[in-house]
Amino acid sequence: MLKIAMVGEVDHGKSTLIGRILYDTKSLPEEKLKEIELACKELGEEMDFAFVVDALEEERKEKKTIEASHIFFSYKGKEFAIIDAPGHKEFIKNMATGVSQADVAVLIIAADEGIKEQTKRHAALLKLLGIKSVIVAVNKMDLVNYSQDIFEKIKKKVKDLLETIGLHAIAFIPISAYNGDNVVVSSRNMKWYNGKTLIEELLNLELEKKDAEKTVFCVQGIYETNGGKKLVTGVLLSGKIKSGETLYSFPSGKNVKVNGIFYPDEISKISAVSSPGLELSEDISRGCVLSNKELQVKKEIICTIFALEERVEEGCEFLMRCFTQEAKCRVKRIIDALDIDTLEEKNTKEIKPCEIGKCIIELSDKMVFSSISEIPELARIVLVKNGKIIAGGVVV
Amino acid sequence: MIVILGYDGLEYNYVVEFKCKELMQESFGKTDISMFTEPRTVVIWSSFLTGRNTEKLALKDLWNFRVKPEETFFSKFKKWYAIDVPGFTHISEIHAKEREVMKKVFEGEASVEEYDKLIFENHKKVKEMFFEALEKDYDILMSYFSLADSIGHVSFGLKIKMKLIYRELEKIAKKTKEVAKKVFIISDHGMKAVGRFGDHSNYGFWSFSENVDLGTPKVIELRKFIESLA
Amino acid sequence: MxxxxxxxxxxxxxxxxxxxxxxxxxxxxxxxxxxxxxxxxxxxxxxxxxxxxxxxxxxxxxxxxxxxxxxxxxxxxxxxxxxxxxxxxxxxxxxxxxxxxxxxxxxxxxxxxxxxxxxxxxxxxxxxxxxxxxxxxxxxxxxxxxxxxxxxxxxxxxxxxxxxxxxxxxxxxxxxxxxxxHPMLHWREIDIWRYIKRENIPVIDLYFAKEYNGKMLRYRSLGCAPCVVPVPSNARTIDEIIEELETTKIPERAGRIQDKERVYMMEKLRALGYM
The missing domain is CATH 3.40.50.620 (HUPs)
Structure with missing residues (x-):
């Protein structure tokens, strides 16, 4: 299932676009629409797309879209989930929660307004959360007479913006969600555009595959079976494990031999291949990372962090978690914070909630890290205080 | 001619939110129905007509309770007609059938569509009767429309749908104003959303085609005002 | 296939x-x-x-x-x-x-x-x-x-x-x-059925359509006897349920009348003299 995050300024047409996608892929909850259709018929009113958007908008409000919710649909045999992230500034932490699960982001920009504060903020967030695939949808083309000139100008500006941030868009699509141009159906109003429609881009999206040669297994905990067997449970993030092979156990780097592999269910081996239990030659504990190759182990890292609940200041102490690893940490230095309005870096000693900044963090114990492009799970960290996640980040 | 449009379940907040000018008229406000233990349709309408609290009497046999013309403000007028007014001239079969299907909807035995169809059908019948009467020469004509309440109980939370319903009630009001000199619109109670459904709210709605200052009148005190129009 | x-x-x-x-x-x-x-x-x-x-x-x-x-x-x-x-x-x-x-x-x-x-x-x-x-x-x-x-x-x-x-x-x-x-939070009704089918997980046969008073009905969700009603369906096997779900758009809880709002409304409507 492809998870799509929809982000952008509040009034740039997110709900209309979601409505349009659902309407044109015939995924709308028929029940509700039928009722409206019936009322229209009986009362002599015309039914149009505005009702669809209104009805959907109503439903979103009902769900009080203060945080990301999921909208499912399928098209041409492929399953999709739209992560509907709200655009309000104060709910940005909930947006981060939603976007962090996405495979691809659609950044919506209204043709008649261009780049706004939220556009920048959201784009910066996409980068931080490690979203690699970004599709830019320039919406409301109908309001600018489907002008190629305006589209090209916005495209250039957005491209520059994304470059500043360090993002690369896989496509720029001129659309009118309201009229349905280039969303699911190719536009007749923009013959000058030869690219794919939004849904085609989503259908054709190839997600990067991990390096199958590199084994990475993160230990969740030790489970003792009724028979007294001690099984090391965890998640196989990449590669394979063979019985009898010797792996390195990080952060120590010691050798351990795999004496046996137990799958969760002896009946069904077709699944759960990523959640095995291992019988090992040595005692190891939660947080260890097993691999057949050398992994980076660090006691000090530079990372971009996004403060969610509380400010992160120099000297602050937290608990850092990175997948199943955990260690005490201290913010050694804040290098800079990104001013969301100007996207300029500013010198500061703190990162306030909803701000993004770069900092150096010192750890009490060594931990395994990877680059976001290789093993994303080992590049994503959270800072925890009293059991609560107060910031998220990505190791640079 | 004076016309009273009795719109069951018309909600003050929706009238304002949907900007229904034809329903707001020249002056409008909420009514006070706090003298009743529950906002029950038959009770409120018969109390409005008679100017006294009928709750105790009506509760004995709600949908068979009817007040007599001489007990109501109609007695102050020569030529009057009241269409389908609950607790007075209501057409029992229509309401009994609507209640029966509503129950089925909540029990999952009938679809909303089925229910809506029935409501719209009945609405058209009453509307026809009303428009016919509007062409005659009455001193006072009152017609009751259950549409907003009937649809509202099942769909008050679906604003788009309710907007369509309120537009329809506006159309009726507009047509009425082309004929009648004075138009008084009143609802027994408003509604509040419970998920997609609708419950009664604890105030009603009134509006008048002329500028009057009624404030938030007690519904049982409105009899005096209607009689003053004679 | x-x-x-x-x-x-x-x-x-x-x-x-x-x-x-x-x-x-x-x-x-x-x-x-x-x-x-x-x-x-x-x-x-x-x-x-x-x-x-x-x-x-x-x-x-x-x-x-x-x-x-x-x-x-x-x-x-x-x-x-x-x-x-x-x-x-x-x-x-x-x-x-x-x-x-x-x-x-x-x-x-x-x-x-x-x-x-x-x-x-x-x-x-x-x-x-x-x-x-x-x-x-x-x-x-x-x-x-x-x-x-x-x-x-x-x-x-x-x-x-x-x-x-x-x-x-x-x-x-x-x-x-x-x-x-909530370990099942990200699953949908259809995913559950596809998985039950793939893994051969036992389920109560109330989920499969049977004749009740001359109508083909099945339970889409279960609960207390007085509060759940079966919905019209011809799906008699897991495959047929999956097929039905791939085409239907009626919410699962349509058959579950203890939906809190519905329950509340029924009580209110009774008090108001509708039922």
Whole structure:
């Protein structure tokens, strides 16, 4: 299932676009629409797309879209989930929660307004959360007479913006969600555009595959079976494990031999291949990372962090978690914070909630890290205080 | 001619939110129905007509309770007609059938569509009767429309749908104003959303085609005002 | 014809990860809350998968005494086959005092379900419960987190929920509070059925269409006998259910009248003289 995050300024047409996608892929909850259709018929009113958007908008409000919710649909045999992230500034932490699960982001920009504060903020967030695939949808083309000139100008500006941030868009699509141009159906109003429609881009999206040669297994905990067997449970993030092979156990780097592999269910081996239990030659504990190759182990890292609940200041102490690893940490230095309005870096000693900044963090114990492009799970960290996640980040 | 449009379940907040000018008229406000233990349709309408609290009497046999013309403000007028007014001239079969299907909807035995169809059908019948009467020469004509309440109980939370319903009630009001000199619109109670459904709210709605200052009148005190129009 | 539905592996892996996280955090202070419907049975199956065929924590069933009889039969069967440490919680006091659906469905649910659960949680000192809710079930559920805190009054304040990022969950421990852990949150109704089919998980046959009073009906969700109604359907096998779900757009809960709002409305409408 492809998870799509929809982000952008509040009034740039997110709900209309979601409505349009659902309407044109015939995924709308028929029940509700039928009722409206019936009322229209009986009362002599015309039914149009505005009702669809209104009805959907109503439903979103009902769900009080203060945080990301999921909208499912399928098209041409492929399953999709739209992560509907709200655009309000104060709910940005909930947006981060939603976007962090996405495979691809659609950044919506209204043709008649261009780049706004939220556009920048959201784009910066996409980068931080490690979203690699970004599709830019320039919406409301109908309001600018489907002008190629305006589209090209916005495209250039957005491209520059994304470059500043360090993002690369896989496509720029001129659309009118309201009229349905280039969303699911190719536009007749923009013959000058030869690219794919939004849904085609989503259908054709190839997600990067991990390096199958590199084994990475993160230990969740030790489970003792009724028979007294001690099984090391965890998640196989990449590669394979063979019985009898010797792996390195990080952060120590010691050798351990795999004496046996137990799958969760002896009946069904077709699944759960990523959640095995291992019988090992040595005692190891939660947080260890097993691999057949050398992994980076660090006691000090530079990372971009996004403060969610509380400010992160120099000297602050937290608990850092990175997948199943955990260690005490201290913010050694804040290098800079990104001013969301100007996207300029500013010198500061703190990162306030909803701000993004770069900092150096010192750890009490060594931990395994990877680059976001290789093993994303080992590049994503959270800072925890009293059991609560107060910031998220990505190791640079 | 004076016309009273009795719109069951018309909600003050929706009238304002949907900007229904034809329903707001020249002056409008909420009514006070706090003298009743529950906002029950038959009770409120018969109390409005008679100017006294009928709750105790009506509760004995709600949908068979009817007040007599001489007990109501109609007695102050020569030529009057009241269409389908609950607790007075209501057409029992229509309401009994609507209640029966509503129950089925909540029990999952009938679809909303089925229910809506029935409501719209009945609405058209009453509307026809009303428009016919509007062409005659009455001193006072009152017609009751259950549409907003009937649809509202099942769909008050679906604003788009309710907007369509309120537009329809506006159309009726507009047509009425082309004929009648004075138009008084009143609802027994408003509604509040419970998920997609609708419950009664604890105030009603009134509006008048002329500028009057009624404030938030007690519904049982409105009899005096209607009689003053004679 | 044979679709592999590889994405089910992802759903499964995520659930197993969450189940293990909950177990390693809470150990024996964790319980699996089951209703023996398709979702909680699938969850229980995943617990077994996470721990190599064993269920290392108690399985808690809130018994209102009004459950469909097939549910009790199914419970006894799985208890034996899966070797479950079953705790059956009943609000005996309320039952003795005559509580039942005729007292009003809302009151009945509160006394026989909510209160019974509260008591069980207190009595056994559970700090966390695995609960098989899904995000696509109901509007309000879209707001749930994988680890959702409940305060000592069992209240859930969704506006104050701690954020969840990636595979990290916030667990803030407070006196008397417990955590609802939702390993099935990301599954949809159709995913559950596809998975049941693939893994051959046992389900109660109430889910399959049978003739009731001349109509073909099946249960889409289960619960207490007075409060669930079967919906019209011709799906007699898992394959037919999957096919039906691939084409239908009627919400699952259409057949579940103890939907709180519906229950509340029916009580109100009765008071207002409509019913």
């Amino acid at each position: 044979t679709k592999s539905f590889d994405y089910l592996n992802e759903l499964e892996a995520k659930s197993i990860y969450i189940i293990r996280e909950a177990y390693f955090k809470f150990r024996r202070k964790l319980a699996v809350l089951v209703s023996w419907g398709k979702d909680s049975t699938t969850m229980l199956y995943l617990v077994r998968k996470a721990f190599f065929g064993e269920v290392p924590v108690p399985v808690l069933h809130i018994d209102t005494g009004y459950k469909l009889k097939e549910i009790y039969e199914f419970r006894e069967k799985l208890k034996k086959e899966w070797n479950l440490e079953l705790i059956i919680a009943k609000n005996e006091e309320a039952i003795k005092n005559g509580m039942g659906p005729e007292k009003g469905r809302l009151a009945c649910c509160t006394a026989l379900k909510t209160e019974a659960l509260k008591k069980a949680v207190e009595e056994y000192g559970f700090k966390a419960l695995l609960v098989a809710i899904r995000r696509d079930e109901h509007a309000i559920r879209a707001k749930e987190r994988y680890f959702s805190p409940r305060d000592k009054n069992f209240k859930w304040d969704f506006l104050k929920q701690p954020p969840e990022l990636w595979e990290q969950f916030s667990v803030v421990e407070e006196e008397g509070s417990h955590v609802r852990v």
